[in-house]
Amino acid sequence: MRPTIAEIREAAKRIHPHVHRTPVFTCQSLNEQVGAEIFLKCENLQKVGAFKFRGACNAVFSLSAAEAAHGVVAHSSGNHAQALALAARLRGIPAYIVMPANAPAVKRAAVAGYGGQITFCEPTLAARERVQEELAASTGACVVPPYNDLRVIAGQGTATLELLDELPDLQVVMAPVGGGGLLSGTAIAATDSSAVIRVVGVEPEQADDAYRSLAAGRIVPSSDPQTIADGLRASLGDLTFPIIQARVEQIVTVSEAAIVAAMRFVWERAKLVIEPSAAVPLAALFERRIDLSGLRVGVIVSGGNLDLDRLPWQQT
Amino acid sequence: MRPTIAEIREAAKRIHPHVHRTPVFTCQSLNEQVGAEIFLKCENLQKVGAFKFRGACNAVFSLSAAEAAHGVVAHSSGNHAQALALAARLRGIPAYIVMPANAPAVKRAAVAGYGGQITFCEPTLAARERVQEELAASTGACVVPPYNDLRVIAGQGTATLELLDELPDLQVVMAPVGGGGLLSGTAIAATDSSAVIRVVGVEPEQADDAYRSLAAGRIVPSSDPQTIADGLRASLGDLTFPIIQARVEQIVTVSEAAIVAAMRFVWERAKLVIEPSAAVPLAALFERRIDLSGLRVGVIVSGGNLDLDRLPWQQT
Numbered sequence: 302m303r304p305t306i307a308e309i310r311e312a313a314k315r316i317h318p319h320v321h322r323t324p325v326f327t328c329q330s331l332n333e334q335v336g337a338e339i340f341l342k343c344e345n346l347q348k349v350g351a352f353k354f355r356g357a358c359n360a361v362f363s364l365s366a367a368e369a370a371h372g373v374v375a376h377s378s379g380n381h382a383q384a385l386a387l388a389a390r391l392r393g394i395p396a397y398i399v400m401p402a403n404a405p406a407v408k409r410a411a412v413a414g415y416g417g418q419i420t421f422c423e424p425t426l427a428a429r430e431r432v433q434e435e436l437a438a439s440t441g442a443c444v445v446p447p448y449n450d451l452r453v454i455a456g457q458g459t460a461t462l463e464l465l466d467e468l469p470d471l472q473v474v475m476a477p478v479g480g481g482g483l484l485s486g487t488a489i490a491a492t493d494s495s496a497v498i499r500v501v502g503v504e505p506e507q508a509d510d511a512y513r514s515l516a517a518g519r520i521v522p523s524s525d526p527q528t529i530a531d532g533l534r535a536s537l538g539d540l541t542f543p544i545i546q547a548r549v550e551q552i553v554t555v556s557e558a559a560i561v562a563a564m565r566f567v568w569e570r571a572k573l574v575i576e577p578s579a580a581v582p583l584a585a586l587f588e589r590r591i592d593l594s595g596l597r598v599g600v601i602v603s604g605g606n607l608d609l610d611r612l613p614w615q616q617t
Numbered sequence: 618m619r620p621t622i623a624e625i626r627e628a629a630k631r632i633h634p635h636v637h638r639t640p641v642f643t644c645q646s647l648n649e650q651v652g653a654e655i656f657l658k659c660e661n662l663q664k665v666g667a668f669k670f671r672g673a674c675n676a677v678f679s680l681s682a683a684e685a686a687h688g689v690v691a692h693s694s695g696n697h698a699q700a701l702a703l704a705a706r707l708r709g710i711p712a713y714i715v716m717p718a719n720a721p722a723v724k725r726a727a728v729a730g731y732g733g734q735i736t737f738c739e740p741t742l743a744a745r746e747r748v749q750e751e752l753a754a755s756t757g758a759c760v761v762p763p764y765n766d767l768r769v770i771a772g773q774g775t776a777t778l779e780l781l782d783e784l785p786d787l788q789v790v791m792a793p794v795g796g797g798g799l800l801s802g803t804a805i806a807a808t809d810s811s812a813v814i815r816v817v818g819v820e821p822e823q824a825d826d827a828y829r830s831l832a833a834g835r836i837v838p839s840s841d842p843q844t845i846a847d848g849l850r851a852s853l854g855d856l857t858f859p860i861i862q863a864r865v866e867q868i869v870t871v872s873e874a875a876i877v878a879a880m881r882f883v884w885e886r887a888k889l890v891i892e893p894s895a896a897v898p899l900a901a902l903f904e905r906r907i908d909l910s911g912l913r914v915g916v917i918v919s920g921g922n923l924d925l926d927r928l929p930w931q932q933t
Contacts, residue, residue, distance in 0.1 A: 324640060326662075345888045346642075565925060572661045572890040572921035605888035609881060614925065 302544060304451045306493035309458035309486065312359040316456060319358050319391055323347050323460070325467055325599075328571040335586035337593045340471065341567075342464045345575050345605030349383040349415070351532075352460055352483055352603050353447070357384035359456030360445045361392050369394050371441030376422075376429035378404040379532060380604055381447040386417030397442050399432045401425075407608060448482030449538030458486025464599050465494050473593055475582035476601040478502040478511045478552065479533035481541030487601060488548035499550045501591060503582045505529075506554035510536040511545065515552055529557055529613055532578035532604065553591050559584035561613045567602075577613065579603040618860060620767045622809035625774035625802065628675040632772060635674050635707055639663050639776070641783055641915075644887040651902035653909045656787065657883075658780045661891050661921030665699045665731070667848075668776055668799055668919050669763070673700035675772030676761045677708050685710050687757030692738075692745035694720040695848060696920055697763040702733030713758050715748045717741075723924060764798030765854030774802025780915050781810050789909055791898035792917040794818040794827045794868065795849035797857030803917060804864035815866045817907060819898045821845075822870035826852040827861065831868055845873055845929055848894035848920065869907050875900035877929045883918075893929065895919040 304312075326341045344352035361373060372395035375385050382398045389396035398417040400409065401424035412419055422432040437444055446453065460483075461474060474491045478484040484502045491498045504511050508526035514537055522536035537545065545552075564580035566587070567573050579602045585591050586598075620628075642657045660668035677689060688711035691701050698714045705712035714733040716725065717740035728735055738748040753760055762769065776799075777790060790807045794800040797818075804816045820827050824842035830853055838852035853861065861868075880896035882903070883889055895918045901907050902914075 350888060568890050568925060572666060574884050574888040574890055609884060609928070609930065612925070612928070615931070 302547065304455040304458070304489065306489055308451070308455040309462055309490050312452070312455040313459040313462050315362050316355060316358040316459065319362070319388070320355055321347050322463055325464060326571060326573070330570045331566065334566065335583070337586065337595060338597045340464070340468055340597070340599045341571065341573070341602050342460055342599060343573065343602050344460055345573060345579060345602050349380065349387055350604055350606040351380035351384065352457055352601065353380040353384035354387065355459050356453035356456035356482060357381065357388040357445060358391070360450065360452040361385070361388040361394070363452045364443060368443055371443070372397060373445045374433055374436045374440070374442040375399070375445050375447065376433045377447055378408050380606055382408070382412045382417060383415055385445055386412050386415035390416040395440070395442070397436045397440060399429050399436065401429065405608065448480030448535065449540045450482070451540065454482050454485045454540065454544070456486070457483045458490040460601055461487045461490035461599070465491065468597070468599060469495070470597060471498060471599045472596045473499045473501060473598040474601070475501045475503060475585070475598060477530070477533055477578050477581040477603055478504045478545070479508070479578070480535035481511065481537045481545055483601060483603060484549060485541045485544040488544060492548045500548060502545065502549050502552045503585045504533055504552060504554055505560065505581060506556060508533050509554045512552040512554050514542060515546060530560055530578040530581050532576065533581065553585045555581055555584040555588055555590060559588040563587045565614055573602070574605045575602055576604045576607045579605065618863065620771040620774070620805065622805055624767070624771040625778055625806050628768070628771040629775040629778050631678050632671060632674040632775065635678070635704070636671055637663050638779055641780060642887060642889070646886045647882065650882065651899070653902065653911060654913045656780070656784055656913070656915045657887065657889070657918050658776055658915060659889065659918050660776055661889060661895060661918050665696065665703050666920055666922045667696035667700065668773055668917065669696040669700035670703065671775050672769035672772035672798060672802070673697065673761060674704040674707070676766065676768040677701070677704040677710070679768045680759060684759055687759070688713060689761045690749055690752045690756070690758040691715070691761050691763065692749045693763055694724050696922055698724070698728045698733060699731055701761055702728050702731035706732040711756070711758070713752045713756060715745050715752065717745065721924065764796030764851065765856045766798070767856065770798050770801045770856065770860070772802070773799045774806040776917055777803045777806035777915070781807065784913070784915060785811070786913060787814060787915045788912045789815045789817060789914040790917070791817045791819060791901070791914060793846070793849055793894050793897040793919055794820045794861070795824070795894070796851035797827065797853045797861055799917060799919060800865060801857045801860040804860060808864045816864060818861065818865050818868045819901045820849055820868060820870055821876065821897060822872060824849050825870045828868040828870050830858060831862060846876055846894040846897050848892065849897065867907070869901045871897055871900040871904055871906060875904040879903045881930055889918070890921045891918055892920045892923040895921065
């Protein structure tokens with residue numbers, strides 16, 4: 302099954318000049334709160350503020366010179382768009398980003414700030430895919446999907462490679478799951494590095510397609526899920542599903558209230574700005590949805606991008 | 618003049634088992650914004666979320682066994698109270714904290730959470746000092762002042778010792794100034810480590826007693842200053858003033874709007890939760906109140922404690 306850990310190691314070498322080796326933080330009050338020894342792999346401190354830069358960077362720098370010359374294209378209004386725009390700028394090629402016309406101004410500005418060329422479209426998946434195809438056809442740009450892509454999955458796995466390089470004796474690794482790119486890369490890096498490590502995916506119970514898909518043994522996508530963890534609204538793809546099925550011990554779901562509580566705790570006690578999606582694995586520990594008492598647990602803190610004018614504890 | 622760098626080095630050894638060696642962060646967008654190379658010494662990631670723990674810890678562990686047996690006492694509703702409570706708990710002695718009866722519940726809970734024994738009083742300086750004296754007399758506890766104290770100043774200087782150990786070629790070090798404990802310790806550590814390093818203190822223009830005191834050549838205290846940087850409302854003391862006079866190149870003042878803008882920038886781009894007081898040195902660069910173009914500048918990020926329910930950009 303691909304990608305393999307060898308491809309994750311190649312990705313790590315390829316993106317090394319461009320990505321931050323993010324720090325791993327501990328927080329005593331967090332450990333006391335959840336009853337386990339937590340190691341936060343701080344991808345909120347990654348470039349563009351999210352792990353997404355790893356996958357985008359690996360995809361962009363995997364292209365041959367001939368392929369790269371025409372640029373890259375993606376439809377996204379989130380962290381993938383920013384990540385791809387910056388990766389393309391670093392390679393000196395254009396990035397065409399398709400965004401719904403109703404995307405928040407702050408996200409449009411962020412993509413433009415990294416040099417992305419934005420094309421607006423109707424806010425439907427069909428429109429986004431159609432405009433992306435048109436752009437790919439007219440410019441010759443390569444499509445870089447946000448998660449269902451071997452190069453992207455391998456890139457996301459490099460965070461766990463770094464984490465286990467520093468802490469080879471971790472007993473569990475937890476990551477949030479949306480489309481499954483991060484969790485797939487995490488699972489390959491972890492289970493191929495250790496015969497005993499457990500990999501746990503966590504998602505909002507209001508966007509529980511991974512949980513339902515594993516239970517059903519086939520992809521059961523969510524339809525327009527409503528969750529504050531906006532990075533986790535996507536459903537598993539045909540590349541990420543089998544990897545997760547084979548290598549992830551279980552998918553745990555969490556409530557919206559626990560996501561907000563875990564996020565606020567990290568802001569208050571660890572002094573780290575993390576986005577709701579990044580708080581989802583910790584929420585599983587806060588809610589005791591899984592018992593990891595006394596274990597050494599690595600948690601991929603996926604990102605730190607959110608609108609500071611609209612914090613969740615002020616909207617209740 | 619005391620304390621000397623030797624005393625700061627002793628303090629560093631004394632508190633080493635108890636304090637975090639905080640990380641130093643860089644942030645490319647911050648560098649671009651201010652036109653200098655900024656190194657953030659992250660004391661917001663220190664225990665209790667502020668540099669204050671260094672000074673309190675040095676004071677508490679400097680006590681002889683006989684002195685320590687009766688505990689320590691201070692009047693404070695801020696970071697010093699939490700810092701002293703935790704330092705005392707680590708030494709296994711009582712901490713008596715005098716707080717005004719109108720102190721926010723969150724601050725009372727934080728001090729109590731670290732094991733501090735709180736005595737409430739009228740919200741005036743006279744009442745706070747009287748109750749502190751009464752407690753010291755009745756319990757035999759040692760008073761640990763928040764800044765005007767040689768042990769506390771030496772403890773605060775250890776942050777800069779660590780910073781310059783990592784980055785000996787810094788050209789400037791900046792710190793906020795309230796009562797002057799942090800700036801004094803910073804200045805001694807910096808100027809005794811390097812013959813050429815510049816030390817700059819920054820304070821809110823609405824609490825500009827240090828600026829006015831240096832201009833007047835004598836302590837000119839502020840009276841009830843109003844600034845969002847609540848950690849910087851104190852005025853210089855008779856120990857901190859002469860150190861700052863001798864070793865600090867200049868005091869720069871900043872507007873309230875620049876403090877909020879700098880704080881928000883650090884949250885958004887560096888993903889670090891910092892309190893308003895910690896943003897004050899960066900505000901001087903944002904406002905171009907001092908020209909440090911192209912220089913390598915260390916900034917002591919003093920703390921990260923604030924009420925997440927009342928963020929400044931939501932009160933305008």
